[in-house]
Amino acid sequence: MSITLSGFTDEAGRSCEEQIAACHRAGFRFMDLRSIDGIGITALPVEHAQAVREKLDSAGISVQMFGSPIGKIDIADSLETDLLKLRHLATLSPVLGCRAVRMFSYYNKNNESLAAWGAESLDRLRRLRDEAERLNLVLLHENERHIFGDLCSNVEVIAELRNDNFKLIFDFDNYNQSGEDVWANWLVLRDRTDAFHLKDSRLIGEKYQHTLVGEGSGQTKRILADAAQRNWGGPITLEPHLAHSDAVLATGPSGESNAAFSDMPTADSFQLAAVAARNLLTEVGMLRE
Numbered sequence: 001m002s003i004t005l006s007g008f009t010d011e012a013g014r015s016c017e018e019q020i021a022a023c024h025r026a027g028f029r030f031m032d033l034r035s036i037d038g039i040g041i042t043a044l045p046v047e048h049a050q051a052v053r054e055k056l057d058s059a060g061i062s063v064q065m066f067g068s069p070i071g072k073i074d075i076a077d078s079l080e081t082d083l084l085k086l087r088h089l090a091t092l093s094p095v096l097g098c099r100a101v102r103m104f105s106y107y108n109k110n111n112e113s114l115a116a117w118g119a120e121s122l123d124r125l126r127r128l129r130d131e132a133e134r135l136n137l138v139l140l141h142e143n144e145r146h147i148f149g150d151l152c153s154n155v156e157v158i159a160e161l162r163n164d165n166f167k168l169i170f171d172f173d174n175y176n177q178s179g180e181d182v183w184a185n186w187l188v189l190r191d192r193t194d195a196f197h198l199k200d201s202r203l204i205g206e207k208y209q210h211t212l213v214g215e216g217s218g219q220t221k222r223i224l225a226d227a228a229q230r231n232w233g234g235p236i237t238l239e240p241h242l243a244h245s246d247a248v249l250a251t252g253p254s255g256e257s258n259a260a261f262s263d264m265p266t267a268d269s270f271q272l273a274a275v276a277a278r279n280l281l282t283e284v285g286m287l288r289e
Contacts, residue, residue: 007238012270026274034067071104167194172218240273
């Protein structure tokens with residue numbers, strides 16, 4: 001099995017040109033499009049997407065996944081908002097050559113019971129999955145903090161939805177910052193993990209601080225080595241969060257930026273993260289330079 005290595009390059013720079021440069025510098029042939037030229041992917045006009053595609057083609061870069069915010073609203077909010085975003089991504093799909101859509105499983109700001117929260121979230125995920133099938137898209141659920149699918153026990157429930165149009169992302173750092181045993185979660189979910197997000201952190205005092213991948217407490221090396229031994233294949237996306245760039249701040253609360261990188265240009269901190277990621281993936285046998 002093979003991997004495809006990508007990154008949320010909006011953490012390196014805002015413009016399309018800056019993100020292409022980040023890919024070239026990191027040796028990435030793919031990027032995950034979350035925002036480009038300061039526009040979120042679910043709001044990107046088709047004409048703008050066409051111009052982006054021309055630049056990416058000229059640079060030899062492809063889009064691996066849309067980093068959408070679908071599912072990052074409350075269970076009391078209208079599902080139609082997310083359905084409209086998904087339908088817009090379906091219009092961008094042939095333009096940008098991408099069918100994969102990162103998404104989430106809803107907040108619970110009114111503190112409904114876990115049963116009610118889960119029932120509503122799962123109903124929404126099923127409806128989004130059905131719509132994705134109709135639109136020829138593939139949803140990939142990320143275990144974001146504070147949504148229904150943040151803890152392993154809840155992700156196990158969501159995993160029952162897995163099919164050709166609904167997959168699971170394993171984000172090391174989000175499990176780590178949720179206070180869970182990331183290795184134990186991997187043992188539960190490794191046969192149902194379809195993609196990885198490379199992000200790591202360690203507890204400094206009472207707060208988690210983001211680190212280079214492999215330098216935190218997210219068990220990244222141990223898990224990736226096990227995945228390599230099991231001949232795991234799929235998309236792997238670098239999402240370092242080392243500096244609180246505009247792109248990172250737009251994602252919401254995500255731990256502390258690393259003071260060692262605070263004065264560094266975001267393009268440089270992203271590159272350091274990319275080097276660390278490539279070194280780790282090479283060390284565990286997933287990447288052959």
